Amino acid sequence: xxxxxxxxxxxxxxxxxxxxxxxxxxxxxxxxxxxxxxxxxxxxxxxxxxxxxxxxxxxxxxxxxxxxxxxxxxxxxxxxxxxxxxxxxxxxxxxxxxxxxxxxxxxxxxxxxxxxxxxxxxxxxxxxxxxxxxxxxxxxxxxxxxxxxxxxxxxxxxxxxxxxxxxxxxxxxxxxxxxxxxxxxxxxxxxxxxxxxxxxxxxxxxxxxxxxxxxxxxxxxxxxxxxxxxxxxxxxxxxxxxxxxxxxxxxxxxxxxxxxxxxxxxxxxxxxxxxxxxxxxxxxxxxxxxxxxxxxxxxxxxxxxxxxxxxxxxxxxxxxxxxxxxxxxxxxxxxxxxxxxxxxxxxxxxxxxx
Amino acid sequence: xxxxxxxxxxxxxxxxxxxxxxxxxxxxxxxxxxxxxxxxxxxxxxxxxxxxxxxxxxxxxxxxxxxxxxxxxxxxxxxxxxxxxxxxxxxxxxxxxxxxxxxxxxxxxxxxxxxxxxxxxxxxxxxxxxxxxxxxxxxxxxxxxxxxxxxxxxxxxxxxxxxxxxxxxxxxxxxxxxxxxxxxxxxxxxxxxxxxxxxxxxxxxxxxxxxxxxxxxxxxxxxxxxxxxxxxxxxxxxxxxxxxxxxxxxxxxxxxxxxxxxxxxxxxxxxxxxxxxxxxxxxxxxxxxxxxxxxxxxxxxxxxxxxxxxxxxxxxxxxxxxxxxxxxxxxxxxxxxxxxxxxxxxxxxxxxxx
DNA sequence: TTAAATAACGGTTACGTACCCGAAATAGAT
DNA sequence: ATCTATTTCGGGTACGTAACCGTTATTTAA
Numbered sequence: 001x002x003x004x005x006x007x008x009x010x011x012x013x014x015x016x017x018x019x020x021x022x023x024x025x026x027x028x029x030x031x032x033x034x035x036x037x038x039x040x041x042x043x044x045x046x047x048x049x050x051x052x053x054x055x056x057x058x059x060x061x062x063x064x065x066x067x068x069x070x071x072x073x074x075x076x077x078x079x080x081x082x083x084x085x086x087x088x089x090x091x092x093x094x095x096x097x098x099x100x101x102x103x104x105x106x107x108x109x110x111x112x113x114x115x116x117x118x119x120x121x122x123x124x125x126x127x128x129x130x131x132x133x134x135x136x137x138x139x140x141x142x143x144x145x146x147x148x149x150x151x152x153x154x155x156x157x158x159x160x161x162x163x164x165x166x167x168x169x170x171x172x173x174x175x176x177x178x179x180x181x182x183x184x185x186x187x188x189x190x191x192x193x194x195x196x197x198x199x200x201x202x203x204x205x206x207x208x209x210x211x212x213x214x215x216x217x218x219x220x221x222x223x224x225x226x227x228x229x230x231x232x233x234x235x236x237x238x239x240x241x242x243x244x245x246x247x248x249x250x251x252x253x254x255x256x257x258x259x260x261x262x263x264x265x266x267x268x269x270x271x272x273x274x275x276x277x278x279x280x281x282x283x284x285x286x287x288x289x290x291x292x293x294x295x296x297x298x299x300x301x302x303x304x305x306x307x308x309x310x311x312x313x314x315x316x317x318x319x320x321x322x323x324x325x326x327x328x329x330x331x332x333x334x335x336x337x338x339x340x341x342x343x344x345x346x347x348x349x350x351x352x353x354x
Numbered sequence: 355x356x357x358x359x360x361x362x363x364x365x366x367x368x369x370x371x372x373x374x375x376x377x378x379x380x381x382x383x384x385x386x387x388x389x390x391x392x393x394x395x396x397x398x399x400x401x402x403x404x405x406x407x408x409x410x411x412x413x414x415x416x417x418x419x420x421x422x423x424x425x426x427x428x429x430x431x432x433x434x435x436x437x438x439x440x441x442x443x444x445x446x447x448x449x450x451x452x453x454x455x456x457x458x459x460x461x462x463x464x465x466x467x468x469x470x471x472x473x474x475x476x477x478x479x480x481x482x483x484x485x486x487x488x489x490x491x492x493x494x495x496x497x498x499x500x501x502x503x504x505x506x507x508x509x510x511x512x513x514x515x516x517x518x519x520x521x522x523x524x525x526x527x528x529x530x531x532x533x534x535x536x537x538x539x540x541x542x543x544x545x546x547x548x549x550x551x552x553x554x555x556x557x558x559x560x561x562x563x564x565x566x567x568x569x570x571x572x573x574x575x576x577x578x579x580x581x582x583x584x585x586x587x588x589x590x591x592x593x594x595x596x597x598x599x600x601x602x603x604x605x606x607x608x609x610x611x612x613x614x615x616x617x618x619x620x621x622x623x624x625x626x627x628x629x630x631x632x633x634x635x636x637x638x639x640x641x642x643x644x645x646x647x648x649x650x651x652x653x654x655x656x657x658x659x660x661x662x663x664x665x666x667x668x669x670x671x672x673x674x675x676x677x678x679x680x681x682x683x684x685x686x687x688x689x690x691x692x693x694x695x696x697x698x699x700x701x702x703x704x705x706x707x708x
Numbered sequence: 709t710t711a712a713a714t715a716a717c718g719g720t721t722a723c724g725t726a727c728c729c730g731a732a733a734t735a736g737a738t
Numbered sequence: 739a740t741c742t743a744t745t746t747c748g749g750g751t752a753c754g755t756a757a758c759c760g761t762t763a764t765t766t767a768a
Contacts, residue, residue: 011724022748027726035746057454058416059724062753066726100411100683176705183701190544223701329454341702347537347577348695351530365754376718381756389716413754416723420756 010051011059018051019044030055057101057328067102070323071125072316073118073135074160076109080241083267083290083312084136086354087160090316091134098324105320106130113205115139122146126153132323133157134316137164156326160319161312162212163336170326173318173337175310177212180341181219181265184287187306187343188220188261189229191285196260198224199253200235203246203268216265216289234259246271247278254281264288269307273298291344291354299346307344313354315339364405372405373398384409411455411682421456424677425479426670427472427489428514430463434595437621437644437666438490440708441514444670445488452678459674460484467559469493476500480507486677487511488670491518510680514673515666516566517690524680527672529664530692531566535573535619537695538641541660542574542615543583545639550614552578553607554589557600557622570619570643588613600625601632608635618642623661627652645698645708653700661698667708669693 012026019026021040028036029044036044047053072091075084088107095105108125110118118139125133126149133150137143137159147167150157156170163172188198200220202213217235224231234257238249250272253259262284264272269288276284277298287306288295298304322333344352366380373380375394382390383398390398401407426445429438442461449459462479464472472493479487480503487504491497491513501521504511510524517526542552554574556567571589578585588611592603604626607613616638618626623642630638631652641660642649652658676687698706 013724023725024727024749025747028747031726033727037746040746056416056724058412058456059753060726062410062412062416062723062755063725063727065753102412179701179705183699186699186701338705340696340705340707342694343697343699343702345537345540345697347533347540348697351533351692351694353694367754377755378719378757379717382717385756387757391716394716410754413723414756416725416753417755417757419723 010053011056015044015047015051015053018047061102061328067104068132068327069128069130070103070105070132070134070320071108071128071130072105072320073108073110073121073125073133074316075112075136075138078112080112081267082292086291086312087136087316087319089354090313090318091320093313094317094320094324098320098328101324101328103324103328112138115142118142119146122149126150129153130155132327134160134319134323136161137167138162140164143167156323158319158322160315171322171333171335171337173315173322174339175341176338177215178219178222180289180308180310181216182223183219183341183343184216184263184265184289184306184308185220185223187287187308188263188285189223189227189231191287191305192231192261194229195231197232197234197257199257199259199262200233201238201250201262201264201272202236203238203241203264203266203271205239205241213265220263220265241268243271243274247275250275251279259284261285262287266290267292267295269304270294270298273303277301277303291349291352296349299344299349302346305345307349309342309344309352309354310339311342311354364407365410369398369401369405369407372401415456415682421458422486422681423482423484424457424459424486424488424674425462425482425484426459426674427462427464427475427479427487428670429466429490429492432466434466435621436646440645440666441490441670441673443708444667444672445674447667448671448674448678452674452682455678455682457678457682466492469496472496473500476503480504483507484509486681488514488673488677490515491521492516494518497521510677512673512676514669525676525687525689525691527669527676527691528693529695531569532573532576534643534662534664534695535570536577537573537697538570538617538619538643538660538662539574539577541641541662541697542617542639543577543581543585545641545659546585546615548583549585551586551588551611553611553613553616554587555592555604555616555618555626556590557592557595557618557620557625559593559595567619574617574619595622597625597628601629604629613638615639616641620644621646621649623658624648624652627657631655631657645703645706650703653698653703656700659699661703663696663698663706663708664693665696665708 012023016023016026025036026044029041074087077085091105108121110121119142133155135157143164144167147157151168158170159172161174163174192198200217204210204213221233236249236253238246262272267290273286285305286303288304289308291307291309295304295307299307318337325331326333366377370377370380379390380398383395428441431439445459462475464475473496487509489511497518498521501511505522512524513526515528517528546552554571558564558567575587578587590603590607592600616626621644627640630640639659640657642658643662645661645663649658649661653661672691679685680687
């Protein structure tokens, strides 16, 4: 079974010749359109199989003037957090890369704090008939409804940043939340002694539905349990995302407990850092998430010791490329692609790429 | 100055029409071939400028049957270390991605311990006239000679894994050695107390010329100096890369000094781990480099605490893509692309991509 | 002045695929 | 058997660019 390296320039023309039919007929079976008898269809398929025919993508995309339309349905960058700037940049990067090959990407932004804005944008996506969708399924039920509509229209869709299992998505690209919390605990354990009290801080308007926050905390606690560390773990939920609320809450908790390290389960860690700096508290190590500008600032100044990051930009990039590879090269894509769990410190942040 | 979004389908035909010349003439000035008067040439160039003409890559690569030949000149995977398997995989990955667009990559392997094998392979590259070269310039002088030959032939070349500055390479893609040693020291500092003795281990046949090893040690020491830590830093150079030599050396050093942590400056850290395990030494933390199978084994079992890694696979991938983007899309590429300095632990290694 | 060489350019085909349009073959209806 | 549908298929053009080859205009040499 030797490879036919140099012989791999078989095209529809050769297939047509061997099958004693015209190019048009071959084209019909390739795109399994109607108008071909079963007999010739089988014959042509056999030849395609035998020759291991690979369509020339260049010629294909050149000939078919149609350009593929992708939709990216993600949260808008808000004043609250510019986290979503990163995935957006990844999407833009992918767009630049595959635009020459006839792909266009339309972005649809919704408000993370407003379910209805998601629904509205989702409807717009369906109206502008697109061939592929990338979305951040933050609102579970609404997302389920949306992807069902996609399924009916045979539109493939990929999830990024958080997953909804068993929804027939083309794939999920994002973090393993539990394990990132687990790693967070590992890092914290470097910074405390046994029996030191540790504080977990959740800052989110919708803590109960935000699986991000919940699963990370779960992983965090699991680490201490698994490693038989008996540090006491205090926890505080802060449901208002403005600085003053965070501050008020922290003052109360730190007064009640002699905390030796703080773990913040999301990117709002900069609020905590802000408070620690303001209160001139220097002996409480701080670990949090995400490569945001403010967070990096506190990392540089030493207020934050570790940031855990999961390449949000690459998530956007890979999400688009998954659609592209599936639709254009029709290659198979991994159902789940967990992003690496990166550890950012003062010493390596300048080399990090989100 | 509004973008001409929908109007971006100007081709040579339109240019020819506006310039009152034939398509062929336009083609001549685009590829600045001879046979065009200065006057018409200028006119056509002006129109190209004005219309912001972007050649259609699909049509271009389809029409010009010529396929670009790239050469990858890297060390062979040896029994000593399979480090170079990773860059090779990255190269193969890039190859698969751009093969449909008419790029072929020939791999040339040399023996890291044999300069002459490098020279020989380099000559072969020059004979098989290629359009772009990716190389690991391990042997400085020989590499300089080679890239000079490339320059004469107008062949662009990129360095990976280690750099030789001021050699007009298209770019360098690889680690910042000094900073990775610096980070290594930071990690070690988590594992020791002040005044603990720390051991630096260099394992390499050519320590004096291996800037990898040297610059990392430099960065390592700098961290302790910068942070006013007065841990004593012992250092041992092991110039034989077999396990027994390493073991003998370690026994001697550990007997003379009361070492509290070990930092190995390259991927041979598994030898040290092997010894620590064999000797049943469990209280000496170990930090080293690279995501190799043996290293990961010791990371899992807890003998190695941290691995620092710089995505060798991605280095290969990006190196090829730099050539591709330069030659096919003629886009500008960054002169230097430092890889992120990744921290691998027991908790996140499964998600790491080399 | 004429032939020859060179410069400047146009016509045309080819690349591999998509798809329209019409022709031939077959089937069905009367 | 004749006529109309329908199925099945081939011819041909288009996509945007590359490059060969031939033609005309211009210059140089003899």
